[in-house]
Amino acid sequence: ALIENILTAIIFIPFLINEFVFPLNIIAWGLVFLSSILWVFIAVIGFYAYKYTQVSLKSPLSESRILWILLFAVIFLGEKLILEKVFGIILIFLSLVILTYKKQKRFGDINDRGVQLTLLTALLTAGVAIIDKSALQYFTPGTFGFLVYFIPGLILLGFGKRHFKG
Numbered sequence: 001a002l003i004e005n006i007l008t009a010i011i012f013i014p015f016l017i018n019e020f021v022f023p024l025n026i027i028a029w030g031l032v033f034l035s036s037i038l039w040v041f042i043a044v045i046g047f048y049a050y051k052y053t054q055v056s057l058k059s060p061l062s063e064s065r066i067l068w069i070l071l072f073a074v075i076f077l078g079e080k081l082i083l084e085k086v087f088g089i090i091l092i093f094l095s096l097v098i099l100t101y102k103k104q105k106r107f108g109d110i111n112d113r114g115v116q117l118t119l120l121t122a123l124l125t126a127g128v129a130i131i132d133k134s135a136l137q138y139f140t141p142g143t144f145g146f147l148v149y150f151i152p153g154l155i156l157l158g159f160g161k162r163h164f165k166g
Contacts, residue, residue, distance in 0.1 A: 001043035005153035012149065015142025028138030035131045036151035038124055043156070046121045053114025060096050061118040067093060068126030076130050 023029070049058055070089055073079040110116070136144055 001040075001047070002153055002156040005039075005149045005156060009146055009150035009153055012142060012146035015140075016146040019140040019142045021138075021140045021143050023138040025138055028135060031131055031135035031138070032144070032147050032151065035128055035135060035148050036155065038128045038131070039148065039152045040155045042121055042124050042128065043152070045117050045124070049114050049117035049121055051114070053112070053118055058114065058118050061115065062122050062125075063092060064096060064119060065122035065125045065129075068123050069129050072126055072130045073133075077133060 053061075067089055070081075070085060074081050132144070132148065139147070
């Protein structure tokens with residue numbers, strides 16, 4: 001995650017140079033730092049989820065974030081809930097059930113640590129999507145893209161390898 005964040009931040013540098021905006025609004029910076037911290041948690045929790053869950057189960061469960069994003073978008077962003085969105089979400093939900101169905105265990109076993117971590121990651125990712133959408137009203141996409149990869153990269157760099165052994 002550290003290398004991915006730093007390399008992606010570097011890719012955003014040309015955009016940052018062309019469209020740099022430095023908002024003075026403290027809410028803007030609060031959203032950037034909240035988003036950055038949550039992305040770090042998502043990365044760390046996601047790695048633990050991979051450790052405790054089969055990829056064939058984790059990947060479909062991760063898509064449950066779409067359900068959360070729709071719910072959060074309606075509640076926090078005031079987006080309209082239209083029939084097409086509801087139908088799409090129902091299809092995604094049914095796909096999750098079909099892909100993860102095991103006898104007596106829909107979505108795997110909810111008591112399984114990996115399943116819990118995967119669902120937590122999906123929930124946090126949905127929350128960050130809403131935070132990022134809100135933050136973009138203060139930043140250009142290039143500035144915001146740079147910051148939300150660079151800041152988590154610095155945070156991950158500060159942790160060091162010894163904190164991620166498990």
